[in-house]
Amino acid sequence: MRGILCFLLIVSTPAYAQFRMPSFDINKLVDTVKNVGKAVQDIAEPEEIEIGRDVASRLLGAAPLAPDPAMQRYVNHVGRWLAAQTERPDLPWRFGVLDAPQLNAFAVPGGTIFITRGLLERMKSEAELAGVLAHEIVHVLQKHHLKAIQKGAKTALAGDALGAALKDRGGAARDKLIAFGTEMYSRGLDKSDELEADRLGVVIAARGGYDAYGLPSVLQTLQAMNAQDSGVALMFKTHPAPAERLDALDRMQATLDAYASQPQLAERFVQTLKR
Amino acid sequence: MRTLLLLLLALPALAGAEPATLVRATELKEAPATDAATVARLPENAAVEALERKGGWTRVKSGSSEGWVRMLALRFGGPGEAKKGDSGITQIFNVARTGTSGTQVTTGARGLDADQLANAQPNPAELSKMADFAANADAAASFAAKGKLAAQSVEYPK
Secondary structure (H helix, E strand, C coil): CHHHHHHHHHHHHHHHHHHCCCHHHHHHHHHHHHHHHCCCCCCCHHHHHHHHHHHHHHHHHHCCECCCHHHHHHHHHHHHHHHCCCCCCCCCCEEEEECCCCCCEEEECCCEEEEEHHHHHCCCCHHHHHHHHHHHHHHHHCCHHHHHHHHHHHHHHCCCCHHHHHHCCCCHHHHHHHHHHHHHHHHCCCHHHHHHHHHHHHHHHHHCCCCCCHHHHHHHHHHCCCCCCCCCHHHHHHCCCHHHHHHHHHHHHHHHHHCCCCCCCHHHHHHHHHC | CHHHHHHHHHCCCCCCCEEEEECCCEEEECCCCCCCCEEEEECCCCEEEEEEEECCEEEEEECCEEEEEEHHHEEECCCCCCCCCCCCHHHHHHHHHHCCCHHHCCCCCCCCCHHHHHCCCCCHHHHHHHHHHCCCHHHHHHHHHHCCCCCCCCCCCC
């Protein structure tokens, strides 16, 4: 397949020079050849980061950053420290608190993580914040959203090639892809992805030196809330029920207990956020 | 809003005694440790009052006895008991932001409900502000050191 692609490119180069063949035809040709050659085309890291930036920009269109620089920097410190304990420490990690009352958190491909002010306000310690950020970091590490975007791209793009959507950031195909990628946060991931993010998130929080029970503790707070509550409706719709997530964390009991006496940093959390 | 934030942050680890039930038969321990003496054996679905958490343990009151149970064995709310209604946080928020009732806010309403996500437009100004708040690895490491956080080597589960 690759041989044919090279051949076509070689053949078409002089044609382009002579007849000013519109470049999008060549792109389309390249896309077609690639898609035939490989059913699921891998999205490279630079493209992953670019998709993430575009999706993050949309999410920020739905809710801006909370106007509290100390809070924003604090969350970035916690998040960046956790990311340093993972297999993708050098992504351009960014963490943001969205000025929204709902309780939720989002991981965007390429290393952008959001948590809502509503969720932050329900937390009691830095270890709880670390537990939630670690869960979101796992989504990025495992490329859960990127894979879901890729899987749904064919339908979302309705005929446009994924390659075009990846390359032409100003194009219509790109718009469709990003709108689809943003809407994914109201549909949710597979349950198995969420439960994996819980298990691995516990490990990452423990690696960061935090009380590993931070995430289970937040899940217990959520579990105590009414699923019909407008503040949690979307999160409950897009995630397994907190009780089920707590049940699933039973198998992490050994890890949880081994790192249960690490710092919770409740004081630093409260002091930083009450200003 | 700020008052609400302060109020929420001022709450102790568990706000007083919270009704909870046990998802499985559990030993009530004298101290938060596996090898601590067993005060009582509580059956599945036993109703308790949760008081505070310490690591993987929660101090609970069960009838006249008090002790510690595995926090993962606890679920809040009694068996089949309807949980409290809407917390009203989104309504408070909308009133605070717009001075009108939540249900009347339509044009320009922002937030993270399904509709708002579907109609969200790019906000490059906020995106670049976000980049300004990013921390580098060195800053994060010294922040961790200040909190006495020590990095550990922990394997992912199989």
